[in-house]
Amino acid sequence: xxxxxxxxxxxxxxxxxxxxxxxxxxxxxxxxxxxxxxxxxxxxxxxxxxxxxxxxxxxxxxxxxxxxxxxxxxxxxxxxxxxxxxxxxxxxxxxxxxxxxxxxxxxxxxxxxxxxxxxxxxxxxxxxxxxxxxxxxxxxxxxxxxxxxxxxxxxxxxxxxxxxxxxxxxxxxxxxxxxxxxxxxxxxxxxxxxxxxxxxxxxxxxxxxxxxxxxxxxxxxxxxxxxxxxxxxxxxxxxxxxxxxxxxxxxxxxxxxxxxxxxxxxxxxxxxxxxxxxxxxxxxxxxxxxxxxxx
Numbered sequence: 140x141x142x143x144x145x146x147x148x149x150x151x152x153x154x155x156x157x158x159x160x161x162x163x164x165x166x167x168x169x170x171x172x173x174x175x176x177x178x179x180x181x182x183x184x185x186x187x188x189x190x191x192x193x194x195x196x197x198x199x200x201x202x203x204x205x206x207x208x209x210x211x212x213x214x215x216x217x218x219x220x221x222x223x224x225x226x227x228x229x230x231x232x233x234x235x236x237x238x239x240x241x242x243x244x245x246x247x248x249x250x251x252x253x254x255x256x257x258x259x260x261x262x263x264x265x266x267x268x269x270x271x272x273x274x275x276x277x278x279x280x281x282x283x284x285x286x287x288x289x290x291x292x293x294x295x296x297x298x299x300x301x302x303x304x305x306x307x308x309x310x311x312x313x314x315x316x317x318x319x320x321x322x323x324x325x326x327x328x329x330x331x332x333x334x335x336x337x338x339x340x341x342x343x344x345x346x347x348x349x350x351x352x353x354x355x356x357x358x359x360x361x362x363x364x365x366x367x368x369x370x371x372x373x374x375x376x377x378x379x380x381x382x383x384x385x386x387x388x389x390x391x392x393x394x395x396x397x398x399x400x401x402x403x404x405x406x407x408x409x410x411x412x413x414x415x416x417x418x419x420x421x422x423x424x425x426x427x428x429x430x431x432x433x434x
Contacts, residue, residue, distance in 0.1 A: 145395065147377055149306040150329040151283055155212060157372060158392060159184035161335065161381035162193040170196040176385045178204050180392065186309075186335070186379045187238075188216035188249055188287075189230060194237035202239050213238060216249035216287055219425075222264060227271035231280060245307065246272055247285040251293040255424045265293065266300045273303045285309065287335070288420045291324040298328060309333040312376055313367050315346060315413025322376065334371050337378035338364045339414025346414040351406060359397045368394045370407050 145157040160182040164170055170193050174185070178200060185201075187194050194215060201211055215238065221230035235241060248268055252261045275281040286294060287309040294308060308325050310318055312334035325332040339346030346352060352363045359366065364380070368391060371378045382388045399407075418425055 147331055147375075149283070149331055150304055151306055153283065153306070155307075155331070155377060156182075156184045157377060158182075158368070158394075159186050159212075159214070159333075159377065159379035160388075161379040162187045162197055163191045163335075163381055164193060164383075171200055173381075173383050173385075173388065174200040175204070177382075177388050178206070180385075180388050182388075182392075183210060184212040184214070184379075186214045188218065188247075189221060189234055190216070190218045190249060194234055198237055198239035208240060212244045213240065214245035214247065214285065215243050216247040217268075218249050219253050222248065222253075222268040224267050224271045227268060227275065231275055235280065242280050242282060244282045245285045246275065246281040246283075247287045247307075247309065248272070248289070249287050250425065251286075251289050251420050252424060255422055261293075262296050265296060269297055269301055273301065276303055285333075290318075290321050290420060293420065294324060294328070294330070305330055307331045307333045307377070309335050309379075311336045311416055311418075312371060312378075313337050313339045313346065313414055314352060314370055314407040315339065315349070315410055316415045317374075317408050319408065322374070326375065332376045334376050334378040336414075336416060337371055337380050338367050349410075349413060351410055355399070355403060355407075361394075361397060362390060365390060365394050366399070369397065369399055370404065373399055373404060374408075 146154040147157060148154050160177040162174060162185060174197055185197055187197050215234050217230040251265055252259060272284055276284060283306045284303055285307040286305050289308050308330050310321055310332060312318055313336060322332045352366055355366045356363045368378050380391045382391055417423060
């Protein structure tokens, strides 16, 4: 069985492959090559965002693959400076142009807050933005909606006010930063938790040297990265790892031939904080802004 045959069923009845491919990239310039290699390796679910500036490479790779557009699931996000009723349509216009498509499969709010100040009117802004995204679903330019970096209080605000339920919530999730409260809230509300940075992307990538993970990797004859992915899959979380080499692109799919024990899942779920990127939607707001003119 191919890895892409294992799927998660969303709350609208549609399905997603159990592993996606992340396109966020800051370490190298050749964004097109790994996306094409991921397509060759069987990936069909791709995650991008206006912030990443990789939408144009994903659009080109899909176009040049010769595979029908409907065989792909493309997920993208609008950034903080693209939010609001007036911002959504223009942001989606730019994303569709870069992706060379007339619809996206999942459209997300990338970050719930702009400043983190107590006085910030984030609840109303999120509701306004999401309502504008719902209009794009009705217009046929978006198939379904999702959220990214929304913790329970952010997500509750949307659920109390939306007419189209989000299907996924994308969070930083990995051993050492498993955000159990947020994941539990998603599952209680039939929203699929999705893991960005599933391999850990802390400044020194401390996960790669973690003794617990190394012992498990040795036990199962796998890499630490593969143990991380298996941990997420067994917890009902969809990981979207990124990779730059063909070897790692393929290795990230080879995680269905072993299984962690319940004790091992509990150990990894309760290990000390490790590998956290250092950003938090309420307290540590990213300063980087998207480049709307990067068409």
